[in-house]
Amino acid sequence: MTDIIDRLEFFLADRGIYMLALILFAVGIYGMIACGNYMKKIMCMNIMQVSIIFFFLTFGQKEGGTLPIALENIFSAEAYINPVPHALMLTAIVVSLGTTGVGLALLMKIKDIYGTIEEEEITGKGGK
Amino acid sequence: MPILLLEGLLLLAMISIAIAIIFGKNLLAATIIYCGFSFSAMLLYTIVGAADVAFTEAIIGTISTVYFIIAIKSIKNRGEHDEKK
Amino acid sequence: MKKSNSNKKLAAGLIAIIILVGASALKIGSFLPVIGAQDTPANSYLSEYYISHAVEDTASHNIVTAVLADYRGFDTLFETCVLFLSGITAVMILSTKKKISHDKTIRTINDNSEHIFSSNIMDAAFRIVVPIILIYGIYVLIHGEISLGGGFQAGALLACAYLLDRIIPSFQMRVKHITDEIALITAGTGALFYVITGILPMLNGGNFLEFNKLPFGSGAGDIAGLHSTGILMIEIGVTLCVMGIIITILEVVLERTDFDD
Known part of the structure; x- marks a missing residue:
């Protein structure tokens, strides 16, 4: 039993986690293309963003490292995980909120002009 | 339980939640499920070790869900106003 | 079918x-690095310097805040500008010449209120929570250098308190209603404060955003203290900007919504 867990763990560390993160990204893109409702397209855009941020954060993991908050008198670089991806992804999350806001503003404008937010009805009407 | 196994299981759960968002029929139900997706993303960031990122994701996730609910309500109200005329 | x-x-x-x-x-x-290794290219050269020298350079124990606001402060400036731009875009798209006139006055309790949030218990419970969130937001802002936190989280928390108070229809005076113009001006002030923090060292003989030459206090030997002051000013600017943008988008989206429940 522990042998299976060890082999599974090794597979996950080598390329399993990357495979799952990329599958989530692919599901997000497919949802953006194939969903008919415009609001679901915005939600799938946020799903894509979560998967990319997680993929970036896995590059900072270290075995035996702790949170990047400095303890007393321990300054060696092997005791902490890499803080640079955290700093970059922090602003990415807040910018994704701004993008969602702009997307929702566009959605309301589309609803004003066309009267519906289903994609088939809008392209079937051909625009006003 | 070793950490990478936990990450793998949580990622599998997130993929199934994402598939549920795509196939959901009711728009309000999809929004509530999106709130659950944001919560599990926060758990994932905590397990990886990024505590600042998880804190930010928790707050931004709830604000984003509230935006979606307000937008859904505005769209439904618009529809009723048009039908009344 | x-x-x-x-x-x-x-x-x-x-x-x-x-x-x-x-x-x-x-x-x-197969060419991506194994998760958890100590000698990947991402973990060498620069992040080792950041981890070993963060406390002695900037007197802040939170290494992520030190990287975000001191070592990479220039990137954070432009991320703040991108946030401000998204707020301006949302206002520009949804602004209309003829204002949709709906009732912005305070709702009374006789106002066909069957929705659950107009009961007394929920209102009182939320009314207690809102000042706690405000105090927690300011705590997170000021303690950003010692423990988890920083400017982005504090701005989002302060906006969350306003959002909670704005959505619940209550039957008494609520927090002062912030229009989207005032919120946008607040966001712009935050970004301007950030830029002023960058320009101040230039008046003293340094480069843009060089905290060694800030004109505060006695710069005799306390370089880490100057960096700490600079980080605090940057975080205040970022907090104002994030709070303003979230309130702006909220007001712009709420103006077109008729809450009749």
Whole structure:
């Protein structure tokens, strides 16, 4: 039993986690293309963003490292995980909120002009 | 339980939640499920070790869900106003 | 019929995409580094310097805040500008010449209120929570250098308190109603404060955003203290900007909504 867990763990560390993160990204893109409702397209855009941020954060993991908050008198670089991806992804999350806001503003404008937010009805009407 | 196994299981759960968002029929139900997706993303960031990122994701996730609910309500109200005329 | 057909096509496409991406990720995943190793290219050269020298350079124990606001402060400036730009865009798209006139006055309790949030208990409970969130937000802002926190989290928390108070229809005076113009001006003030923090060292003989030459206090030997002051000023600017943008988008989206429940 522990042998299976060890082999599974090794597979996950080598390329399993990357495979799952990329599958989530692919599901997000497919949802953006194939969903008919415009609001679901915005939600799938946020799903894509979560998967990319997680993929970036896995590059900072270290075995035996702790949170990047400095303890007393321990300054060696092997005791902490890499803080640079955290700093970059922090602003990415807040910018994704701004993008969602702009997307929702566009959605309301589309609803004003066309009267519906289903994609088939809008392209079937051909625009006003 | 070793950490990478936990990450793998949580990622599998997130993929199934994402598939549920795509196939959901009711728009309000999809929004509530999106709130659950944001919560599990926060758990994932905590397990990886990024505590600042998880804190930010928790707050931004709830604000984003509230935006979606307000937008859904505005769209439904618009529809009723048009039908009344 | 049409619905189930399109559902089947959706499901078939999804399964095909998952298998394709999974197989290709397995094949090409061999040149990405193993998770958890100590000697990957991302963990060498620069992040070792950041980890070892963060406390003595900037007197802040939170290494992420030190990287975000001191070592990479220039990137954070432009991220703040991108946030401000998104707020301006949202206002520009949804601004209309004829104002949609709906009732912005305070709702009374006789106002066909059958919704659950107009009961007394929920209102009182939320009214207690709002000042706690405000105090927690300011705590997170000021303690950003010692423990988890920083400017982005504090701005979002302060906006969350306003959002909570704005959505609940209550039967007494609420927090002062902030229009979207005032919120946008607040966001712009935050970004301006950030830029002024960058320009101040230039008046003293340094470069843009060089905290060694800030004109505060006695710069005799306390370089780490100057960096700490600079980080605090940057965080205040970022907090104002994030809070303003979240309130702006909220007001712009709420103006077109008729809350009749």
